[in-house]
């Protein structure tokens with residue numbers, strides 16, 4: 001298990017557009033393993049390669065702890081509906097904000113073996129897909145927050 005350093009807001013690497021992955025290499029395989037390790041260790045549900053300083057179009061997501069997905073060169077090809085809720089990001093520690101996203105997305109991507117697949121996602125998984133894909137184009141959820149960015153602690157207090 002190898003953890004990578006999570007880059008935080010203010011780091012230029014998070015503002016850049018990532019490059020497509022052309023072939024699977026041992027180095028990229030290792031990157032994907034490390035991204036999962038880093039995401040689980042930080043209790044996140046998704047992580048994009050630029051968050052560990054690598055400008056490649058790779059995202060890992062696991063919203064339940066039992067459904068790990070790897071998305072290489074992902075594209076959203078269909079979307080519908082709307083959901084509004086709190087969102088957070090491992091690159092913006094201690095903060096949360098309200099973001100509206102589609103409630104359904106269809107994604108096409110390559111898996112870790114560079115095999116194409118299609119995924120239809122709803123609710124939290126759809127939100128995670130939209131959030132992580134934004135990272136690949138240099139965007140953070142903080143650009144989309146409705147109202148103010150809040151401290152995560154305050155939000156949990158409100159809900160109790």
Ligand code: ZN
Pocket residue numbers: 088089090091131132135
């Ligand atoms: Zn994020």
